[in-house]
Amino acid sequence: MKSVQVVHIVDDDEAVSDSLQLFLQAAGLNTVTYSSAQDFLDAYRHEHAGCLLLDIHMPDMSGLHLQQELLAVGSTLPIIFVTGHASVSTAVQALKAGAFDFIEKPFDNLQLLGMVNRALEQDRQNRALLVQQTAVQERLQALTPRETEVLDYLLNGKATKVIALELELSHRTVEIYRANVMQKMQSRSIAHLVKMVSGFHVNPH
Amino acid sequence: MSNRQVPQQMGAAEVSRLIFLLHELSQPLTAIQNYAHAGCAMLASDNADHTVLLSLFEKISEQSLRGNRTSNELSALVRSSGVTAEDDQVRTP
Numbered sequence: 054m055k056s057v058q059v060v061h062i063v064d065d066d067e068a069v070s071d072s073l074q075l076f077l078q079a080a081g082l083n084t085v086t087y088s089s090a091q092d093f094l095d096a097y098r099h100e101h102a103g104c105l106l107l108d109i110h111m112p113d114m115s116g117l118h119l120q121q122e123l124l125a126v127g128s129t130l131p132i133i134f135v136t137g138h139a140s141v142s143t144a145v146q147a148l149k150a151g152a153f154d155f156i157e158k159p160f161d162n163l164q165l166l167g168m169v170n171r172a173l174e175q176d177r178q179n180r181a182l183l184v185q186q187t188a189v190q191e192r193l194q195a196l197t198p199r200e201t202e203v204l205d206y207l208l209n210g211k212a213t214k215v216i217a218l219e220l221e222l223s224h225r226t227v228e229i230y231r232a233n234v235m236q237k238m239q240s241r242s243i244a245h246l247v248k249m250v251s252g253f254h255v256n257p258h
Numbered sequence: 259m260s261n262r263q264v265p266q267q268m269g270a271a272e273v274s275r276l277i278f279l280l281h282e283l284s285q286p287l288t289a290i291q292n293y294a295h296a297g298c299a300m301l302a303s304d305n306a307d308h309t310v311l312l313s314l315f316e317k318i319s320e321q322s323l324r325g326n327r328t329s330n331e332l333s334a335l336v337r338s339s340g341v342t343a344e345d346d347q348v349r350t351p
Contacts, residue, residue: 066285068321072292075314079299137281158288162295 056180058173059103062086063093063119064135065111073106080166082173090114094122102180104131104153104172109143117143120150129179131172135160189249192238200237203230205255208247268339275335283328286321293318 060082064070070086077084083103087093091114093105105123109116116134123130131153136144144155153172156165196204206216217227240246268276297314300306 066289068289068317068324069285069292072289072296072317072321075296076292076299079296137284158284159291162291 056100056102057083058176059083059085059101060106060169060173061093061101061103061130062106063090063111063116064106064108065089066108069108076162077166077169082169090116090119090122094119097123097126097128099126099128101130102176104133104169104176106133106135106169109134109136109140109147109155117147117150120147120152124150129176129183131175131179133165133168133172186252189238189253193250193253193255195237196234200230200234201255203227204234204238204246204250207231207234207243208250208255210243272335272339276332279328279332279335283325283332286325286328289321290318290325293321 060077062070062073062077062084064073064086065088067088070088074084074086085096087096090107090111094114107116107119114122120132123132132147132151134144134147134152134155136155136157138157147155153175154168156168193201193204202220203216206219211219213224213227213231216222216231217224220227222230234240235246238246238249240249293314297311297318300311300314
């Protein structure tokens with residue numbers, strides 16, 4: 054998945070968002086500005102790659118409120134909070150809720166740029182992982198119940214001989230199932246298979 | 259004026275107005291900083307567009323005006339609150 058990354062700037066102050074936009078564009082980044090949290094939420098799509106540069110203090114919907122709304126819809130877009138004055142408790146709250154980072158005004162522009170680039174990298178990694186996980190999920194779903202059962206045994210380190218005994222099948226039949234599993238999972242070895250499905254729930258029933 | 263005099267002589271409404279104005283003063287400063295950085299980056303690259311640079315300077319000028327207007331409002335607020343200071347305490351050394 055190769056989608057263009059965009060830095061989404063949400064700030065109720067037009068001059069601040071416009072200047073941030075020009076600064077980031079001059080650094081070669083793509084940007085879109087929003088004058089309110091609601092505007093961003095209305096335009097939000099899961100497939101939009103990039104990161105969010107979010108003013109923490111805004112009228113109507115605050116930055117923290119927007120963060121909660123995004124979490125509720127399962128967004129993984131990294132958020133950098135921009136805060137006007139030192140508010141440790143607010144920043145801690147934002148970070149605890151999974152914010153990527155926060156920066157206090159007045160900020161060093163190069164520091165901000167570095168932070169934005171790291172957030173974009175984080176987003177790239179999140180999306181690559183998601184693509185990988187979706188692929189593994191699809192492979193798991195392509196297995197027959199019997200193959201899933203064999204997979205479960207394989208993941209538990211059972212040898213073909215043992216699986217044949219426990220499933221009351223011939224050694225030869227189990228070997229066929231095993232070959233099917235390896236092929237459908239696009240796995241090179243048991244070690245590779247274990248690594249691939251770690252974190253996935255393999256239910257043989 | 260000493261820091262101690264301000265809370266003693268300003269009401270809650272005035273303090274909240276003061277906080278608002280200080281925030282309002284920092285906004286154009288942030289914008290000017292970003293515009294200036296953008297301009298530097300454009301000039302440092304070989305394809306600096308004069309039209310874009312011109313609009314950047316206009317924006318910097320607008321934001322400087324905005325900051326100065328807020329600065330005047332801050333002065334008015336301080337004067338109207340009755341906080342007084344000796345001339346020699348506010349004069350720039």
